[in-house]
Amino acid sequence: MRSSAASKAVKIRRANQADLPTIMALDERVTRVPKTEYWRDLFERFSQRKQGRAIFIADIAGRVVGFAIGEVRAWEFGSPPCGWIFGFDVDPEFRERGIGSLLFEALTSFFRSCGVSTVRTMLRRDDNLIMSFFRSQGLRAGPFIQLERNIEE
Amino acid sequence: MRLQKATRFALYAVLELASRSQGHVSAAEIATKYGISLNHLAKVLRTLGRSRLVEASRGVGGGYRFVANPKRTTLLRIIQLFENIDPISAGERQPGDSTEAGLTLKSVLEEIEDTARATLSSISLDTMIKMTRRQAERRAKGTDQRQPATLAQ
Numbered sequence: 343m344r345s346s347a348a349s350k351a352v353k354i355r356r357a358n359q360a361d362l363p364t365i366m367a368l369d370e371r372v373t374r375v376p377k378t379e380y381w382r383d384l385f386e387r388f389s390q391r392k393q394g395r396a397i398f399i400a401d402i403a404g405r406v407v408g409f410a411i412g413e414v415r416a417w418e419f420g421s422p423p424c425g426w427i428f429g430f431d432v433d434p435e436f437r438e439r440g441i442g443s444l445l446f447e448a449l450t451s452f453f454r455s456c457g458v459s460t461v462r463t464m465l466r467r468d469d470n471l472i473m474s475f476f477r478s479q480g481l482r483a484g485p486f487i488q489l490e491r492n493i494e495e
Numbered sequence: 496m497r498l499q500k501a502t503r504f505a506l507y508a509v510l511e512l513a514s515r516s517q518g519h520v521s522a523a524e525i526a527t528k529y530g531i532s533l534n535h536l537a538k539v540l541r542t543l544g545r546s547r548l549v550e551a552s553r554g555v556g557g558g559y560r561f562v563a564n565p566k567r568t569t570l571l572r573i574i575q576l577f578e579n580i581d582p583i584s585a586g587e588r589q590p591g592d593s594t595e596a597g598l599t600l601k602s603v604l605e606e607i608e609d610t611a612r613a614t615l616s617s618i619s620l621d622t623m624i625k626m627t628r629r630q631a632e633r634r635a636k637g638t639d640q641r642q643p644a645t646l647a648q
């Protein structure tokens with residue numbers, strides 16, 4: 343199933359509690375790091391249906407093949423409200439079929455409905471695959487820069 | 496960051512050719528559009544041809560066409576055909592390099608280079624074409640405040 347056919351078969355919907363195990367499994371398969379506590383805590387916070395938070399799922403015939411997670415954050419680092427994408431993945435078997443674009447569109451439409459006009463994310467500089475994806479969606483370097491240091495030195 | 500003339504001409508040429516997938520485009524047409532030397536552009540196109548990015552056809556209706564995958568061809572790949580952007584650590588050693596100040600300066604310059612390399616390797620020609628179209632739309636709507644810079648070869 344290639345691009346357009348796959349896109350037609352994909353249903354983008356809000357996640358529910360029953361999706362948690364499949365999202366956790368997909369994330370673990372891609373990142374090779376199990377994060378059970380992180381995902382449970384995130385689902386618990388997001389299930390409170392607080393405004394400005396959303397998890398979207400890409401579903402093909404009942405199979406979860408991707409997810410996008412975001413929330414509106416305000417005044418962190420002095421930034422006016424904007425939509426943050428902080429979880430995003432598509433099953434490697436289903437990539438390059440437009441599913442990531444559909445998830446991105448769903449999340450940005452959601453952010454727009456929340457009244458924000460900017461979407462932001464943070465990536466590893468050497469993660470060329472995901473960086474290229476977000477570039478293809480029109481994201482550019484923003485006005486903030488991330489700094490860090492090792493505090494054990 | 497300044498790019499050499501040949502590199503900029505090559506980027507203009509591949510963007511023009513990749514954005515016009517139907518038919519061939521003459522070197523003269525590209526040279527006229529970007530206000531660049533036809534002789535210099537011809538040399539650049541030969542290099543692009545040897546790298547199997549463009550193909551030439553002779554005769555009436557002939558010209559050049561882009562034959563690689565625009566989604567898989569990054570700005571970094573084109574730039575590296577024309578100039579060396581190896582990390583500073585790969586260059587020849589300079590006086591003072593091994594001093595504490597020299598090592599610190601090198602680490603700062605590497606930080607800048609890493610960001611530049613990540614940017615250039617994450618932007619495909621396909622993404623550049625989309626960005627160029629958006630830029631044209633903004634200019635047509637009068638929402639782009641930037642003035643085009645004076646052309647300099």
